[in-house]
Amino acid sequence: MAYVPNRLRQDPQYDLFLQATVGDDVRGTSVTVLSMLARLGVDPWVEAATLTHLKEVVARQRLEALLGRFTDVPLFGPALDMAVSRLIACLPRVGKDVPTPRPTAISIYWLVGIGLLLAYAGLQAHGN
DSSP states (O other), X not given: OOOOOOTTOOOGGGHHHHTSEEEEOTTSOEEEHHHHHHHTTOOHHHHHHHHHHSOHXXXXXXXXXXXXXXXXXXXXXXXXXXXXXXXXXXXXXXXXXXXXXXXXXXXXXXHHHHHHHHHHHHHHHHHO
């Protein structure tokens, strides 16, 4: 899928992560990752992009530290570990063990054909 930021230049590939629920705050209001990061004074899209491009172990540590600073939804022990695992799974898999696409045979034939056409055009230009 092509990269298409919305009009606010916020990348939609992070929507699943940013809209994921962290838990309920002390007033019983459901808190998303987006609102948690905003309450912490962290740009949600920058943080999502940063977490996406980190190795999973480092991303888990960073997200755990953010959740630890967020006292509106108290998470401790196993609840914290489960929340971190659930939220990390919502991040896009950009750069994380995703195989690099290989050129197909058709694209290789096109490249060879274009190369031959350019060589032919170059020879014609020098011959005249």
